[in-house]
Every structure is written in structure tokens, then in C-alpha cells.
Amino acid sequence: xxxxxxxxxxxxxxxxxxxxxxxxxxxxxxxxxxxxxxxxxxxxxxxxxxxxxxxxxxxxxxxxxxxxxxxxxxxxxxxxxxxxxxxxxxxxxxxxxxxxxxxxxxxxxxxxxxxxxxxxxxxxxxxxxxxxxxxxxxxxxxxxxxxxxxxxxxxxxxxxxxxxxxxxxxxxxxxxxxxxxxxxxxxxxxxxxxxxxxxxxxxxxxxxxxxxxxxxxxxxxxxxxxxxxxxxxxxxxxxxxxxxxxxxxxxxxxxxxxxxxxxxxxxxxxxxxxxxxxxxxxxxxxxxxxxxxxxxxxxxxxxxxxxxxxxxxxxxxxxxxxxxxxxxxxxxxxxxxxxxxxxxxxxxxxxxxxxxxxxxxxxxxxxxxxxxxxxxxxxxxxxxxxxxxxxxxxxxxxxxxxxxxxxxxxxxxxxxxxxxxxxxxxxxxxxxxxx
Amino acid sequence: xxxxxxxxxxxxxxxxxxxxxxxxxxxxxxxxxxxxxxxxxxxxxxxxxxxxxxxxxxxxxxxxxxxxxxxxxxxxxxxxxxxxxxxxxxxxxxxxxxxxxxxxxxxxxxxxxxxxxxxxxxxxxxxxxxxxxxxxxxxxxxxxxxxxxxxxxxxxxxxxxxxxxxxxxxxxxxxxxxxxxxxxxxxxxxxxxxxxxxxxxxxxxxxxxxxxxxxxxxxxxxxxxxxxxxxxxxxxxxxxxxxxxxxxxxxxxxxxxxxxxxxxxxxxxxxxxxxxxxxxxxxxxxxxxxxxxxxxxxxxxxxxxxxxxxxxxxxxxxxxxxxxxxxxxxx
Numbered sequence: 086x087x088x089x090x091x092x093x094x095x096x097x098x099x100x101x102x103x104x105x106x107x108x109x110x111x112x113x114x115x116x117x118x119x120x121x122x123x124x125x126x127x128x129x130x131x132x133x134x135x136x137x138x139x140x141x142x143x144x145x146x147x148x149x150x151x152x153x154x155x156x157x158x159x160x161x162x163x164x165x166x167x168x169x170x171x172x173x174x175x176x177x178x179x180x181x182x183x184x185x186x187x188x189x190x191x192x193x194x195x196x197x198x199x200x201x202x203x204x205x206x207x208x209x210x211x212x213x214x215x216x217x218x219x220x221x222x223x224x225x226x227x228x229x230x231x232x233x234x235x236x237x238x239x240x241x242x243x244x245x246x247x248x249x250x251x252x253x254x255x256x257x258x259x260x261x262x263x264x265x266x267x268x269x270x271x272x273x274x275x276x277x278x279x280x281x282x283x284x285x286x287x288x289x290x291x292x293x294x295x296x297x298x299x300x301x302x303x304x305x306x307x308x309x310x311x312x313x314x315x316x317x318x319x320x321x322x323x324x325x326x327x328x329x330x331x332x333x334x335x336x337x338x339x340x341x342x343x344x345x346x347x348x349x350x351x352x353x354x355x356x357x358x359x360x361x362x363x364x365x366x367x368x369x370x371x372x373x374x375x376x377x378x379x380x381x382x383x384x385x386x387x388x389x390x391x392x393x394x395x396x397x398x399x400x401x402x403x404x405x406x407x408x409x410x411x412x413x414x415x416x417x418x419x420x421x422x423x424x425x426x427x428x429x430x431x432x433x434x435x436x437x438x439x440x441x442x443x444x445x446x447x448x449x450x451x452x453x454x455x456x457x458x459x460x461x462x463x464x465x466x467x468x469x470x471x472x473x474x475x476x477x478x479x480x481x482x483x484x485x486x487x488x489x490x491x492x493x494x495x496x497x498x499x500x501x502x503x504x505x506x507x508x509x510x511x512x513x514x515x516x517x518x519x520x
Numbered sequence: 521x522x523x524x525x526x527x528x529x530x531x532x533x534x535x536x537x538x539x540x541x542x543x544x545x546x547x548x549x550x551x552x553x554x555x556x557x558x559x560x561x562x563x564x565x566x567x568x569x570x571x572x573x574x575x576x577x578x579x580x581x582x583x584x585x586x587x588x589x590x591x592x593x594x595x596x597x598x599x600x601x602x603x604x605x606x607x608x609x610x611x612x613x614x615x616x617x618x619x620x621x622x623x624x625x626x627x628x629x630x631x632x633x634x635x636x637x638x639x640x641x642x643x644x645x646x647x648x649x650x651x652x653x654x655x656x657x658x659x660x661x662x663x664x665x666x667x668x669x670x671x672x673x674x675x676x677x678x679x680x681x682x683x684x685x686x687x688x689x690x691x692x693x694x695x696x697x698x699x700x701x702x703x704x705x706x707x708x709x710x711x712x713x714x715x716x717x718x719x720x721x722x723x724x725x726x727x728x729x730x731x732x733x734x735x736x737x738x739x740x741x742x743x744x745x746x747x748x749x750x751x752x753x754x755x756x757x758x759x760x761x762x763x764x765x766x767x768x769x770x771x772x773x774x775x776x777x778x779x780x781x782x783x784x785x786x787x788x789x790x791x792x793x794x795x796x797x798x799x800x801x802x803x804x805x806x807x808x809x810x811x812x813x814x815x816x817x818x819x820x821x822x823x824x825x826x827x828x829x830x831x832x833x834x835x836x837x838x839x840x841x842x843x844x845x846x847x848x849x850x851x
Contacts, residue, residue: 147718159583167583388751390602392748395720434543437751437780437797
């Protein structure tokens with residue numbers, strides 16, 4: 086097998102060794118146990134897992150402007166040049182940069198009252214995806230890890246937590262892999278880059294089927310003997326990852342969007358984000374519990390309006406197509422959709438037509454699963470400088486996402502004799518948004 | 521057209537300040553010197569009487585106003601907005617109401633050019649189109665597809681027989697008035713960059729002008745962009761021969777000022793004026809055009825966003841981000 090190389094196209098190589106190093110061994114030291122070492126006092130478990138609930142999180146990196154998306158304020162001192170357009174829900178208007186999404190609004194809801202009191206990229210990414218205020222020394226599991234832990238069937242042959250993103254080279258405000266923290270490396274993310282399937286590596290030709298069976302039997306025997314004397318989370322995770330890597334090789338087709346009909350590929354378009362959305366659909370159809378698609382970049386301190394035309398022009402149609410497809414294929418009832426960012430952008434427009442970092446009054450979109458469709462939660466004032474009704478933060482969003490897919494977010498994980506809350510106990514779900 | 525003038529750039533000084541309610545986006549001097557028109561971060565056209573300072577605000581756009589033009593007699597103002605509308609206004613009316621409202625483009629109008637013979641008005645915008653309108657009736661004369669990205673600016677040749685347009689990627693097209701197919705004159709690569717970190721294009725001609733003899737086309741913008749989303753790049757003016765597309769020279773600032781060239785004009789005394797805005801601040805530049813660096817520059821009170829030379833060439837009006845329209849005397 087090839088060795089994993091840290092840069093260039095070889096990052097797409099998907100060898101068993103690379104998989105193990107990324108998802109398991111790379112996280113040794115922070116992991117708790119697995120399998121029967123982890124138990125949970127929550128109502129998570131089998132009845133939830135059996136429902137095949139899923140989460141799709143679209144993360145707009147850099148901080149998308151709420152005024153150019155979900156909470157337009159046209160013809161105000163902060164509103165910018167864009168107009169608000171009607172959507173498929175009477176009375177709800179969004180920015181004219183999202184004409185395709187506007188037609189799917191009856192399947193989505195907007196939370197317009199986020200006050201996360203933060204303007205730092207890295208902190209925003211952590212807080213929005215863990216639901217916890219970032220604290221020195223504390224490592225909370227990513228939403229994807231919690232989702233995978235709670236929703237992934239025990240016999241599932243694919244990763245439970247997949248991150249689809251551009252190849253490294255852009256800004257590094259997000260770690261390349263999402264941490265599962267105390268949930269264990271089994272629930273860390275597997276990253277897929279640039280719309281391409283991972284480069285799976287077949288067994289070298291000189292190793293025959295018979296030899297392969299023999300070497301695996303030997304490995305399992307040695308592992309078993311080792312486990313009898315010294316069973317740890319790491320050995321459990323190692324075994325799991327090795328088995329999963331083998332299963333992935335058998336299921337490689339799941340990652341190949343080239344297998345989708347040409348018409349579908351055309352509908353999603355040729356942009357990288359379009360390909361990523363089509364891949365997300367494919368993964369969700371195959372039951373992957375958590376899929377995150379990143380789209381970058383929205384950090385528009387300069388010429389915010391030009392760049393939002395460019396970036397949202399890429400986002401709008403593929404995202405709307407994905408929402409419509411999930412609905413048409415009967416998946417939306419079991420798939421929670423979220424569109425989030427690390428924060429919003431300042432209502433004030435700076436001297437170079439930019440907007441800066443702003444966590445005081447901004448928006449997130451939720452839809453699908455048990456989210457009430459076509460709703461608007463919360464309100465900002467006339468020019469968007471303050472929340473005037475139903476202020477919420479990352480903690481509320483985290484609870485709401487989990488409860489929308491049937492997870493009791495007020496419960497706890499019990500790991501190696503310690504308990505960890507599933508979500509920030511000082512917050513709760515946005516109850517009025519749940520059906 | 522600007523009359524002959526005799527000015528001394530070194531004597532440039534602030535003449536008047538007019539405060540509006542919002543940051544300005546554009547300005548335009550009426551060819552008969554009666555008014556200065558402004559766009560701002562509101563949805564209004566502001567008509568200012570530079571003599572007395574009176575202001576009238578005209579409402580008919582549904583977004584910010586980005587571009588202006590005037591009929592040759594000065595009796596009609598053309599305004600183009602981010603709403604895609606081209607609006608004809610009777611300039612002299614006490615309280616002008618739109619004479620025509622044309623839904624001209626899907627998306628922003630970024631520039632307006634009026635043909636020197638006064639017969640046509642051309643517009644360009646984010647729908648990647650150049651459109652030509654009858655200056656009197658407002659009827660669409662021609663629709664010119666041919667750009668692959670947003671069209672940022674355009675200008676007529678002095679004989680009104682050619683139209684030059686430049687898009688986001690720095691592609692300059694030349695359109696003969698009797699042909700619907702463009703000739704790509706040149707791609708000014710210095711006027712465009714793709715920021716691989718932020719994964720976005722930045723560039724385009726943010727300003728445009730023609731030398732007095734029509735023999736050089738000036739395109740202003742931003743170059744050497746190292747951070748698109750923070751606007752870290754240097755001002756640039758590319759001087760192109762409109763006959764063959766040859767890049768004659770690129771003008772810059774001596775100290776590599778960061779920002780964008782938002783305004784350009786050829787002065788009848790034989791030099792280029794440029795206006796910058798951006799992280800390097802607002803500056804008024806004076807270039808002779810035969811060397812890359814300016815022979816004089818003046819620091820402004822605030823970032824520039826738009827510029828218009830007075831008809832007599834003795835003043836320049838500047839639209840600023842700090843809610844002010846300022847006029848400077850060049851004498």
C-alpha cells in the first residue's frame with residue numbers, strides 16, 4: 086500500500102493504512118472506549134437508529150451574510166443593494182441572490198435570531214458544530230460525531246460521519262477532520278475532497294485470495310489474544326477501522342457520482358459545490374447518518390456584494406436541487422437539513438463595500454425531519470443590528486438538530502465511568518420549531 | 521466633452537463638501553455644469569446644485585445607483601442601478617420624474633456610456649450582456665452577447681463607431697456598431713486574479729476613459745491581489761491601444777498603494793486623472809501617461825468611489841464612502 090502523503094493529489098489516496106491513521110490512530114489518546122465500553126443513558130440507541138434518521142449540514146465557511154441570504158433588509162442603511170424576493174411560503178422573503186432556494190422555502194425554516202456573541206472564525210466553527218462555548222482544555226465532540234454515535238446502526242458498513250470539502254489549500258479555520266472527542270475516533274469524520282471519490286487501493290495482485298484469507302485470520306487471532314489480556318478503546322477502534330476499511334473497499338461505488346444519471350449530474354451543475362451536493366445525496370441515500378458539505382469562502386471584508394453574487398451563485402441552485410431531490414425521493418422526512426456558518430456579517434457596510442465579522446444578530450436555516458416547514462423563528466430589528474425576539478445561540482441549534490432526528494439531547498453519554506451531556510445542558514431545543 | 525483648460529495639478533485643493541445621508545457610490549457632472557448627480561447607498565438619485573448646494577432626491581430605482589450618463593444637450597440624465605434599471609430623467613425639471621424606466625438587465629447595471637454623437641446609450645452588467653438603446657426613444661437597438669463574465673465597464677470611441685467593453689476577467693471586447701459579434705481586443709491579465717485561498721475571482725475595469733485623441737483606452741482596477749476578501753492589492757491603470765489591443769503601459773502608484781482605481785479621466789491639458797479607494801486610503805492621482813508612476817498625487821479625506829471631471833476641466837467631483845460629495849479645484 087502507498088504511504089499517506091501530506092500534500093498533493095495523494096491526499097485522495099484511500100489506503101487501509103491511511104484510513105487507519107486518519108480515523109483511529111491519529112486520535113489515540115483522547116478516545117474513550119467503544120462498543121460495550123461506551124454506554125448511554127439517553128434514549129438514543131436502537132429505536133432511533135432503526136429509523137434511519139440523517140443529518141445534512143451545509144457549512145458556509147467564512148461567515149455568510151445574513152442580509153444577503155435569510156434576513157434581507159432592503160433600502161435601509163445596512164441593507165446593501167439587493168432586493169428581497171418572495172418565496173414559496175407567503176410572507177417569507179429572502180435575498181434575491183437565492184431564487185432557487187426561494188422555491189424550496191416551504192420545506193425549510195429560518196432562525197433569524199442567533200446571538201452567538203462571537204466574531205472569531207475558529208471559535209465560531211467550534212461553537213456552531215459542538216453546541217458548546219469553547220473553553221480552554223475542553224474538547225467537545227462535533228455534531229457529526231454525536232450524530233454518528235447516536236444514529237449509526239451497529240452493523241453499518243460505511244462511515245457514519247462524512248465531511249465533503251475542498252482540498253486543503255484554502256484557509257485553515259477548520260481542522261481537516263472533525264473531532265469526536267470523548268466519543269472515540271470511530272465517530273471522527275472521514276473527509277472527501279473536491280467532489281472526487283477517494284482513491285481506493287486494491288489488494289496488491291501478488292497477494293492471492295487464499296493468502297488474504299490466511300493473513301486476515303492470523304491478524305484476527307493475534308488481535309483476539311491481545312484483547313484478552315489488554316482491551317482498550319484504541320484496539321477496539323483499530324479493529325473497527327480495519328473492518329470498516331475493508332467494507333469501504335467493497336462499497337466504493339457509493340462515493341462515485343459518475344454512476345448518477347447524466348441528467349442528475351447536469352441538474353447539480355459543474356461547480357465543485359454542485360458535485361458535492363450530488364455526492365451528499367448519494368451518501369444520504371445510502372444511509373450515512375451525518376454528511377457535512379463545506380462551501381467556501383464568505384469572509385467578505387472587501388466587496389461583500391460582488392463576492393456574495395459569486396459564492397451564492399454557486400450555492401443556490403445545487404442546494405435547492407438537493408432539497409427538492411430529498412423531498413421527491415421520500416428522504417426529507419428523515420433527513421435534517423441545516424445551513425450554518427461560524428457567524429454572520431456586520432450590518433454596517435465598510436468603506437470598501439465589505440461587511441465584517443458579526444455574531445450578534447444572524448441566521449441559520451433548518452429543514453426536514455421533524456422541523457416545522459415554512460417557519461420563521463425570531464426577529465431582528467429594522468436594520469438588522471439587534472435581535473428583538475427569541476434570541477438563541479449555537480447551543481439551541483445543536484439541541485434542535487438532535488431532537489429533530491429523535492435524539493434526546495438532554496441526555497448523557499456515560500463513558501468509562503464518567504458522564505458527558507449530549508448537548509449543553511444550559512440550553513434547550515427551539516421547541517416551537519419541532520413538530 | 522471637456523473644454524480646453526489650463527490647470528495646475530500641484531494646486532489641487534478642496535473646494536466644496538456636500539454631506540448626504542449615506543455613503544456615496546457614484547457621481548456625474550451635468551455637461552452644462554448646472555448640477556452634479558450622485559448615487560448613494562440608498563435607492564435615490566441625488567441632484568446637487570454646486571452653486572447653492574441645494575439637493576433634490578429622485579426616487580425610481582429599486583437599488584443603489586452605480587452609473588450615470590447625459591445626453592449631449594444635458595437635458596436628459598441616464599441612471600443605471602443595481603436593480604438592472606436604466607432610467608431617463610428630464611434634468612432641468614424642478615422635481616424630475618422618470619421619463620422612461622427600462623428593465624434593461626438581469627442583475628446589476630455596472631456602467632453606462634453615451635455615444636459622442638448622442639444617438640445611443642450603451643449599458644452593461646452582470647447578465648454578461650452589452651446593450652445599446654436609442655438615446656431618445658429608449659428602444660433596444662442591439663443586444664450584444666459575447667462576454668463570459670460580468671461586464672464591468674464600457675465606453676464609445678470618439679467617432680461613435682466602436683464600443684469597448686471590459687469584463688471581470690479583464691477581457692476587452694471591441695464592438696463595431698454595425699456588427700453583433702465582438703472582436704476580443706485584448707485580455708488584460710493584470711486586471712484579474714483568482715484568489716485560491718478564498719476561491720473567488722476579483723478584478724474587472726472599475727473605471728474607464730479614452731485619451732483625448734481617442735488613441736488610448738484606459739482601464740482602471742486592482743492588481744497583484746494577495747487577499748481578495750481584504751482587498752489587498754495595488755491600484756492599476758492599463759493603457760491599451762484600441763486599434764490593435766496592444767498594452768502600451770500600466771500606470772501605478774510610486775508607493776504601491778493598496779486599493780482600487782475607481783475613477784479615471786483624461787484631462788484636456790494632457791494627463792490622466794485617477795481616483796483610488798481601499799485599504800491604502802483615498803488618493804487623487806495625476807499621470808502623464810508616458811511613464812508608469814504618477815507625477816503628483818493628493819491624499820483625500822476619505823476613500824474615493826466615483827469621479828467626474830467638470831465640463832470646463834477645472835474641477836473634479838468625487839464620491840466618497842464617508843457620505844460626502846467633494847469638489848476639488850485643479851486651478
